[in-house]
Amino acid sequence: MTLTRYDLMVIGAGAAGSSAANEGAAHGMRVGLIERDKLGGTYLNYGCDPTKALLHIASIRHQAQQTAMYGIRIPSADVDWPGIQRYVQGVIEQVRGGTPIQAREKLRQRGIEVIEGEAEFISEHEMGIGGHLYEAARIIITAGSHTITPPIRGLDHTSFLTNVDVMKLPQLPHSLAIIGGGPLGVEFAQMFRRFDVEVTLLESKPTLLEHEDSELVKLLEQVLRQEGIQIETGVTLQQAELTPQGKRLRFQDTSRRQRELDVTDILLATGREPNLAPLHLEAADVRSDNNRIFVDATLRTSVPHIWAAGDVIGGMRLTHVASAQGKAAARNALSHRPQNFNLQVVPWVIFTDPPWHMWEAQRSSYAPVASPIAWGVPHLRRTHAPSSMDVPQDSSSS
DSSP: OOOEEEEEEEEOOOHHHHHHHHHHHHHHEEEEEEEEOOOTHHHHTTTTHHHHHHHHHHHHHHHHHTTTGGTTOOSOOOOHHHHOOOOOOOHHHHHTTSSSSHHHHHHHHHEEEESSSSSSEEEEEEEEEEEEEEEEEEEEOOOOOEEEOOOBTTTTSSBBBHHHHHHTTTSSOOOEEEOSHHHHHHHHHHHHTTOEEEEEEESSSSSSSSSSOOHHHHHHHEEEEEEEEEEEOOEEEEEEEEETTTEEEEEOOTOOOEEEEESEEEEEEEEEEOOOOOOGGGTTTOOBBSSSOOOOTTTTTTSTTTTEOOGGGGGGGOOHHHHHHHHHHHHTTOOOOOOOOOOOOEEEOSSSOOOEEEEEEEESSSSSSEEEESSSHHHHHHOOSTTOOOOOOOOOOO
């Protein structure tokens, strides 16, 4: 078996991995960037970029349907789903910097060689990928995450959808059950509803967006219901099964009544867990549990020359956080004096309409404080949509 050596190997070409590889190359390192699926990882191909493009298109259609109040009549705003998908793929290609072949060539010119395949640790410095052996002086693990499948009886046999599948749906479903009322669930619920899909949003907790401001959550629920989204919170999902027409979910509601929901498709928005099992971390003596790789404040693992960043280390699974961590991990991997990664202030947005802007200030390692930043107040005061609400303007908002 031939052995290929690199100064730095990065496992995963998503937000964290791309940042790490580019940082290493900028310092003159020969970099191997491993990706088992597509360059850009989840955030580019199935996450942030394509989903936000879809949300934007859905918002344009929604606004087009509300123009009569302005004296503008648009007779039809039909959905051309294949055309929408072509546009979204164009967005992905533009952000990537061309076709996959063109993107790989640009990386090669920077000193980054893309290696396609599943990485598996053989030892602390060696990895096996597709029958080939690779060795690196330094390694950064940025393998990303995947959708959690909830323990619902029969769900594995119903061919459910994830955010990955949404990007390649041949046609829009007539009706859709979305399991999970977190940011992804509410974003997809509003987006699909604005494409005329009948949407039911199912959440086991008493409220949507359980970690966010409760008063704002109530306002958002009002918007979603007015747009025609059925919301069921506090439910216990018991079984999923196939029917001649599609899929059926059996659940218990807050009144402990047994209910059934028949839909064309089921979409999981149930959170994510890191891609750790294929890596065989034990072969490199990298300490981890089922939810994360253990790192210190500088993003170094239990092995001095191996670092980790992004979803694999847990915490806030946000693209901009992962990107910053990847860059910091690469800098520290190349430094004699690694610096602590600063996560004191983190902004984030839930891309509903109106949007939800938040930030979190880390007062100490045990006291995060989250605050809303003008949650769409200007948008809430607009009158272009039937979901408009009049909310008192906070003088501190901007």
